[in-house]
Amino acid sequence: MATLRNAIGSLVALAGVVAVVWSPFRPWYGDRRGKDYLVVDLFRADGVTGDHARLAGSLFAPMLITALVTLMGLVLRSRLLVGLTGLVIIALTVLWAVRQGQAAGSLTVGARGEGLNTGVATAAVGGAALLLAALVMPGRRPRHADAFAPAPIPEPPPVAYDVAPEPPLGAYDPVSERPLRAYDPYSDPSSDPSSTRGVPGPYDDPQEPYDTQPLPSPPSATPPPWPAPPPETR
Known part of the structure; x- marks a missing residue:
């Protein structure tokens, strides 16, 4: 869209440039052409x-x-x-019209080209075309806008993963006779057949756990009596 607007604006501006450059070679007032007027006459107080x-x-x-x-x-x-x-361009055309009116006393448009002629219209149309081109053109985008603009993030291509279904608990490999599913420490130990948690060992007392068995009494502090010495024999 911006490229199209630049192209249209450039064409309109080029047409305005051609009209502006061609206007001095056309008659401005009567039979007098624009290239016959002095530039300094535009700044005279008494006119051209x-x-x-x-x-x-x-x-x-x-x-x-x-x-x-x-x-x-x-x-x-x-x-x-x-x-x-x-x-x-429009300001120069208006200024020339003011100075020409001061010199002639009034501005007229005659049917036979005795007053304002085609050169003035050509210059005014060229200036208006340049203004229109400036409105149509989008202009040049500043560089800092592109520098700080976020770069587009490309979407990753879809990847197909071939995931095998997880075997159920209790399934064993018939060759190695090992469980096919790893044990989860946060799951219920009773649901894992390969778990030994909660199963009493050979040295465990199934009747009473270790933390509730009474401790053995400490040995007595009184030493046992020494045995009597045997009688002397002669």
Whole structure:
């Protein structure tokens, strides 16, 4: 979508550039062309004069500069540059109309080209096209937005695991005669046939556990009497 908007905006801006550069070669007021007006006449308080201008000092110079800046803005995908050039073209056209009205006393549009002519309309349409191109173009995305954007996490491919069913408790291998299921210490020991927990051993008293049998009495502290010595024989 952004690529399509850039393409449409670039085409509209190029059309505006062609109109802006071509407008000084068209008649602006009567039969006088835009390249015949001096640029300095736009800043005179009494309006434009009848002096004939050279091409480098005429209205063609600012039109050419704004066209070059527009092309630079298209290369950089800068909406700001394209929009500013459109505003500059419209401002120059309005300023020229004000100075021409001061010099002539009024602005007229004659049917035979005696007043405002096609050059003014061409310049105004070119400036409006540049403004429209700046609105259509999405502009260039800043680099820091791509730098901090989270990278997409690829989904792992599905893995098929061939898991054999767990054998039930009490199942034995007929060859090794060993239980097929490992003993779980947290399960009930009575449910595991290979468990020996809770089974009395050969030295266990099944009647009474070890912790309830009475302890044997300690030996007496009084030493046993010594036997009498045998009688002396002569």
